[in-house]
Amino acid sequence: MPDVRALLRSSLVWPVVALLALVVLNVVVNPGFLSVRLQDGRLYGSVIDILRNGAPVLLVALGMTLVIATRGIDLSVGAIAAISGAVACVQIAGSNQESAAGTAIVAMTTALAVAVLLGLWNGFLVSVLGIQPIIATLVLMTAGRGLAMLVTDGQITTVTNPTFKLVGAGFFLAVPVAVLVALVVFGATALLTRRTALGMLIEAVGINPEASRLAGVRSRTIIWTVYVFAAFCAGVAGLMIASNTSAADANNAGLWIELDAILAVVIGGTSLAGGRFSLAGTFVGALFIQTLATTIPSIGIPAETNYLFKAVAVIAVCLLQSPQVRSALAARRTTPSRAKAGAPA
Amino acid sequence: MSAGTAAARAETPAARPAPPADSAAGPVVELSGIEIGFPGVKALDGVGLRLMPGEVHALMGENGAGKSTLIKALTGVYAIDAGSIRVDGQEHRFSGPAESQAAGISTVYQEVNLCTNLTVAENMLLGREPRRFGRIHTRAMNRRAAEVLARLGLDVDPTSTLGSHPIAVQQLVAIARAVDVDAKVLVLDEPTSSLDTDEVRVLFDVVRSLRDQGVAVLFVSHFLDQVFELSDRMTVLRNGRFVAEHRTAEITQLELVQEMIGRELEVLERLDRQPADPAAPAAEPVLKVVGLGRSGELEATDLALHEGEVVGVAGLLGSGRTELARLLVGADVADRGEVQVRGRTRPWRSPRQAIDAGVAFSSEDRRAEGVVGDLTVADNMILALQATRGWLRPVPQRTKDELVRRYIEALDIRPADPNALMRNLSGGNQQKVLLARWLITEPRLLVLDEPTRGIDVGAKAQIQQLVAELAADGMAVVFISAELEEVLRLADRVVVMRDRRKVAEQVNDGLEVSDVLRTIAGAGESAVALEVVPDSEEAPRA
Structure with missing residues (x-):
């Protein structure tokens, strides 16, 4: 029994339960939901679709997790994704070897370099000038789409390049490349934060900035780094989105992805107040968001109501994480006779 | 700045007119038998306080003595459990700050509670603006504000934005606002804690002119010199109880400190620690600061810290102990003076630089x-x-x-x-x-600010023991504590702080609490303070 209770107290349990509940709902409505079939050396199925379409959100959410752990937030990731896609597509379209692999690689490298530059800008505003993160990144959130428009001349730039197409829509060993890329970045982030001291220092800065400063932590460098990392992740996500459609859409690429990412982080149990973060939680959170978005139309509810369901999900998760509700639930569990005291969430 | 303080001290005895005799006028406010309890704690237990018109009355006590609670009882923030509050002989039961204000009691808190984006005049008359045709009569408002400011001898443009003035002026505007409500009683809670010496001067002039106009002023401050300079009478509290009421002229700073701390000058048992090798200080200090200071927080201070030596820092709260520690370790950036590590001047602008130089800091908070x-x-x-x-x-x-x-x-x-x-x-x-x-x-130097505050006796003894061992192993230690016994038990040298200055540095060859208390209480009280101040002459001042 004590193990069950410890499990219930772990922050990962509720996101997993929520995800499983969604999956069960889908299986009930559509018994073939979990089936995956191999065709032409590629995996197909609802689950694979969810993983592939969820890859950009997962990437952005990884960067967002680290930013939020430092008590920050990055609203500009959607715009950065759009800029990254725009830079890559315009460069490929403008090349005289439009379908060459080299062209795609150069273009994607340039796009990621631009994303990193934008991250440096965000980090500069937050860590050097001391502007509140929500304001500092709002600048690029609003101005960034304009930048993307400038890059694409206001046109939807379409490209035909098989190498570029691979990133968002291709398969490697039967698995979508986008999923592989997301998993590799996820693994690299986990290693980077948990095998070096970066994760611990990020958490220390997020939990108690003044104590960290007095302990000699270079919090400015740390904060700067996480904004650059978030922008890099957004850049990769932007490449995936553009590659999937073989086009750069400055207006709609990565639109509201920052909100999905924040949602994934919060559902995953990382507090917006900063401090301890959970990459595994973010992983589950991103899957939850994507599954929810897929579930709603498939059970016959109009897709436009998607946001409403997301809102309900957020409220439920936040309630489950709030200390008041948790202690009420705990009281309910330990003393069933006084069940009236604890309001079920 | 030190010149200002010196002048202030010099004029202290002459500047204070004899308070009016008790019989001349009854107290305008009389609190008696006040009791206030919080869950598990009795914050005030039978406390009394009398405020005379035309007098500055200081409320004295250590942290947790009940000063703030008593002020809140007087200003109606807390309801009293027992006792009586009389204003002009009439019994009141305040159920909120508004009622206290209506009875003529105005309060200026430590933090200025005004709107920095409004003008000075708007702030002064906020909520009671003169009106004409249903609209605010701006000219009349500015005129009224100008009158009050002139009455206080303040040269401030009433139409200027409050935020454009330094904190000191904002504080004075807060007082002007309080006075304009025809206050009979003005409560000033730590009004000088964020002011520098010159600003304190202006504030005191204003308070004196109010006093001369017949206002009863209740003054709360941690600065003993200021209390003795300004007040006519004082009430001492300790642990939520009334200790005594004195005419300021009839008590010395030493007696006051004893009453606040509640300790007779008993002789304490000598302690087991061996003093550091007297030859050691000849070696180059681990860290030496020359003229280190920061405006409004610490006046230029010299200090040398040697291997294997524990330097104790004593002084009342707000005396500059913590400010000294924070400058020593780069937690705050000094605006004067320099820091030398093993004889070489080093930039000292962040804790990181200090840590890299082998300096560690445990904060009081x-x-x-x-x-x-x-x-x-x-x-x-x-x-x-x-x-x-x-x-x-x-x-x-x-x-x-x-x-x-x-x-x-x-x-x-x-x-x-x-x-x-x-x-x-x-x-x-x-x-x-x-x-x-x-x-x-x-680290080579360990700076400990109140390392034993709020922890149980066993842990306290273990930490003291550890400090002694570390010093024996050659570490330099700065040990700051409000508990003098502790400082004397551990320290080879004792630095005494008062009013944000280092006032004495004494070798601990059998110093007793009474010696240090005397130094803390004030230079004029004894010869001890003049005994040893080794570094101050040789140091160039900024």
Whole structure:
């Protein structure tokens, strides 16, 4: 029994339960939901679709997790994704070897370099000038789409390049490349934060900035780094989105992805107040968001109501994480006779 | 600035007119038998206070003596459980600040509660603006404000934005606002804590002119010199009880401090610690500061810290003890003076620079400036060492485990679980973890600000023992504590702070609490303070 209770107290349990509940709902409505079939050396199925379409959100959410752990937030990731896609597509379209692999690689490298530059800008505003993160990144959130428009001349730039197409829509060993890329970045982030001291220092800065400063932590460098990392992740996500459609859409690429990412982080149990973060939680959170978005139309509810369901999900998760509700639930569990005291969430 | 303070002290005896005799006029406010309890604590127990018109009355006591609670009873913020509040002989029961204000009691709090984006006049007349045709009569408002400011002898443009003035002027505007309500009683809660010497001067002139106009002023301040300069009468509280009421002219600073602390000048038993080798100070100091200071926080200070020596810092709260510590370790940036590490001047603008030079600092505010609550004990211990290595070079897990295990054992940290969350530990154990955090960095100088505050007796003794051992092993230690016995038990030298200045530096060759108390209370009271101030003459002043 004590193990069950410890499990219930772990922050990962509720996101997993929520995800499983969604999956069960889908299986009930559509018994073939979990089936995956191999065709032409590629995996197909609802689950694979969810993983592939969820890859950009997962990437952005990884960067967002680290930013939020430092008590920050990055609203500009959607715009950065759009800029990254725009830079890559315009460069490929403008090349005289439009379908060459080299062209795609150069273009994607340039796009990621631009994303990193934008991250440096965000980090500069937050860590050097001391502007509140929500304001500092709002600048690029609003101005960034304009930048993307400038890059694409206001046109939807379409490209035909098989190498570029691979990133968002291709398969490697039967698995979508986008999923592989997301998993590799996820693994690299986990290693980077948990095998070096970066994760611990990020958490220390997020939990108690003044104590960290007095302990000699270079919090400015740390904060700067996480904004650059978030922008890099957004850049990769932007490449995936553009590659999937073989086009750069400055207006709609990565639109509201920052909100999905924040949602994934919060559902995953990382507090917006900063401090301890959970990459595994973010992983589950991103899957939850994507599954929810897929579930709603498939059970016959109009897709436009998607946001409403997301809102309900957020409220439920936040309630489950709030200390008041948790202690009420705990009281309910330990003393069933006084069940009236604890309001079920 | 020091000239200003000196002048202030010189004029003190002459500037104070004899307070009117008790019989001349009855008290305008009389509190008696006030009791206020909070769950589990009796904050005030039978406290009395009399305020005379045309007098400045100081309310004195250590932290937690009940000063703030008493003020809040007077201003109607807290309801009283027992006792009576009389204003002009009439009994009142205040159920809110508005009623107290209506009775003629105005309060200016430590933090200025005004709107910095409004003009001076708007702030002064906020909520009672003169009106014409239903609209605010701006001209009349500015005129009215100008009159009040002139009455206080303040040269401030009523139409200027409040935020464009320094805090000191804002404070004066707050007083002007309070006075304009035809206050019979003005309560000033720590009005000088963020002002520099000249600004204090202006504020005192204003308070004196109000006093001469017949206002009863209640003045709360940690600065003894200021209290003695300004007040006519004082009431001393201790542990929520009334201790005494005095005419200021009839009590010395030493007697006052004794009453506040509640200790007779008994002789304390001598302690087991061996003083540092007298030859040692000849060696080059680990850290030396020359003329180090920061405007409004610490006047230029000289101090040399040697290997194997414990330097105790004594002084009342607000005397500059903590400010000195923070400048020594780069937590605040000095605006004058320099820092020398082993004879070489070093830039000293961040804690990191100090840490790299082998200086460690344990802050008095453990919760806000030390504990990283949601990390484990192990992570908290390793934090400073990890910070110096940078994030790319994590402390190897094996080294980390071993260091953490060693310090948990050596400092007897409980629970002895490296993975316990820091916030779940008791204060004493948290303090030990923080000490371990610094000891792991193997510092040459350890600055401890109130390392034993709020922790139980056993842990306290262990920490004192540790400090003695560290010094014996050659570390230089600065030990700051409000408890004089503790300072004297450990220190080889004692630095005494008063009014944000170092006023004395004494070798602890059998110093007694009474000696230090006398120095804390004031230079005029004894010869002890003049005895030893070695470095101050040779130091060039900024």
